Amino acid sequence: MNDMVKRPQGRSYSDLQDHLSILEKNNLLNTIARSINKDTEVHPLVRWQFCGGIAEDERKGFLFTAVSDSKNRAYDRTQVAVGVLSANPQIYALGMNCSIDQIGKAWIDAIANPVAPRVVDSAACQEIVLTGKDVSDPGKGLEALPIPVSTPGFDVAPYLTAGLWITRDPDTGVQNMGVYRGNLKAADRLCVMMEKATLAGGYVHWTKYRDRNEPMPFAVVLGAPPVVEFLGPQKLPIGVDELTVAGGLAKGPINVVKCRTVDLLVPAEANVVIEGLIDTETLEPEGPFGESHGYMQIEEYNMIARVTAITRRKDAIITSIISQVTPSESSVIKKLAYEPLFLEHLRDRLNIKSVKRVSLHEPWTNLRKFVFVTLERGAAKTEVWRALAGASSLQPAIGKFCVAINEDVNPDNANHVLWAIAYRCNPVDDIQIVNYKSAGHAPRTAASPLESIVLIDATLKVDFPPVALPKREYMENAKRLWAELGLPPLKPESPWFGYSLGEWNDDWDKRASLAAAGDWLLNGLDSAKRARAMREPNVTVSDVLPDGPQSTRATDAKTNL
Incomplete structure (x- = not known):
């Protein structure tokens, strides 16, 4: 695992540079040395391994060492990494410093055993500090960062897709860290979408600053250590500081440093940190942007983030995540994090011991709409319906269709699940429709902002003949x-x-x-x-x-x- 690299004494986790070395030693990294256009070529090139018939375990991370743009600008001393966080489960597991089959346990243990971060005085992420005109002048600030265009032909600007947005609750002082899309607007301005429908932590904080008539301090972290980056998409209760759970994953404190212009703590080993204030009075049109639900997110009013400083390493690496239609890097990083929490919720918190597995369907549905709950044969009908209800209610927008199946049905094969629904489900007895589910992350085209839930019992209720294949x-x-x-x-x-x-x-x-x-x-x-x-x-x-x-x-x- 991560013992392949030497880390500074006292640090129990790999930074991004360490992680890339580990991927290279495991033949999981493609290093592209020729000039590649960030505006038209970076994401389409990496996208091909998700839609080109390449098996999941053969996908790799990409490191672009000679990035340019459509204006023929070259970005010296700044590289771009795509797919290096979770192009496949093995890449993710290496970032977690565990085997694939231990990912679920690692998450549950980390959440149960958080470790507070350690504040340091100096940090790699502040080797260079840019403020004032070095941030606001044309060609500088955000313009000087090689941020890719994710969906060329549809997106209206480069977007931060792997940025960890850090904010602080003004009432409790607890920080929140989440991955939100960031639409670059100018050298010192960008727009951010912090989702209201699912009560994103950043949005909750923003409402509090809005009610105080104060701007909200923020920091966006690019190129964080993987154990920190993995917390961004994770769904934790409001009020939990994700940096403490990252410490749980690392089995040691995450080094943090105070920002230069705002009162926030950021990972010391980050590659780039963007600091600033988010307007709580005025919103600006943001988008369109190719989203993980598989459609373009049309233009909508979102929050304006004004940059006060950019700090960085001298030789920085910026991470970008492949999103849009799933499967994608975005769906892999969520699937591996969410599924263990759903299983733990049903089996341990709700005490439904007949639940053996929870699977979030990935291709095209972004993990959110179809949840498959595997129960042992003979589970009581009451337990089947408790499991379906529990799976549909854990997260506001996950579980529009929840299907109970038995252990002989492969939840990773949608055709196999449909086979179970076709022959093991009598709709009048085995389907329930429940009102009032958040539409969550989805195109806003429905007549109602709310959706409903379909619960389907596709388990065996009586003995069936054998499956018609040779023994x-x-x-x-x-x-x-x-x-x-x-x-x-x-x-x-x-x-x-x-x-x-x-x-x-x-x-x-x-x-x-x-x-x-x-x-x-x-x-x-x-x-x-x-x-x-x-x-x-x-x-x-x-x-x-x-x-x-x-x-x-x-x-x-x-x-x-």
Whole structure:
């Protein structure tokens, strides 16, 4: 893990530069040395690995070391990194300094065991301090930073997409840190969207400063240490200082330094920090911008942030996140953080022990609209509906469609989930619609600003016949044969073999074995003995011969995943 790099004594976490070295050693970083245009080429180039048929575990981070723009400006001593936080789960896990299967535990432990930050006097993020005309003059300030255009052809400006916006509650003094989009407007001005519908921490603070008739101090952190960056998209209760949870992830305090022009603390190892004040009286049109819900966010009035200082490292690296249509880096970073919290909420807080997994559907739906809750077979109906209600209510805008499934259904395969809904759900009994759900992060095109929730029980209520695929031993043998024949490499998708769901018996098993052994004629002789004079076909044999062999309950369904 992160022991691949040497860190200064007393620091338990990697900064961004350390993290990039680790990615390079793990063959997870593409370093692009040729000149690349930040306005037209950076994001489209990285986007291809999310829509070009490249497997998730083959995606990499990109480091652009020679960035230019459409005005032929070169950005000396400032590089741009995209996809280096969560292009795939392995990149994210390296940033967390744990294995992929330990990500959920790491988050739960960190939230339960926060560590207060450590204030330092000097910091790498303040090697260069720019104020006054060095921030406001044309060509300086924000203009001098190589911030990419995320959706060329639709976005109206470069946007901060990985910026951590830090604000402070004026009543309690507790800081909040969240990732919000930032629309560059001028050398010393940008607009920020802090979402009202989901009560973003920054928005809550802004309302308090507004009511005081005071501007709100802010700091935007670019290129933070990964354990700090990962807290930006995380959904924590209002009043929790994300820097303390970052310390929990790091198992040691995060070094922070006081800003030069505002009373806020920022990560000392950041690459760039933008300081300033947010207007609480006047709003300015912001957007359009390509959003993670998969549509362009149309122009809307949002908050004006005026820059008072920019501090930075001498050789800075700016991070930018691929968002827009999912899957994207934005959805990976959220999925890996949110799913453990949903599972912990249902299983531990609500004490629904039959819940085994919670999955937020990623492609195209931005994790927010479809939640799949996996429960063990035979869970009480009351527990199924408690789990669905709990999943739909944990976050204001996550869980428009919540579906309960069993362990034999693969939640990462939407076709498999639809199969369960199609055959295990009777709409009149197994679907509920509940009013009053926040639309959250979505296009504002509906007649009502509120949405409703659909809860679907697609679990097995009775025994079913086996899944109609060859048994496991036959598929495994065929897989060996496939390899011997030199056919293209296989990537098995669940389900890839048949398994019992309860409505099966030993007699049918024996007949299937006879067929596989070439003795199917014996089955024909046996079925001839059971022929009956009947007026209509399509009658189940057990209805005619109720004393025949009875079905046996499934025991191996869960092994199919």
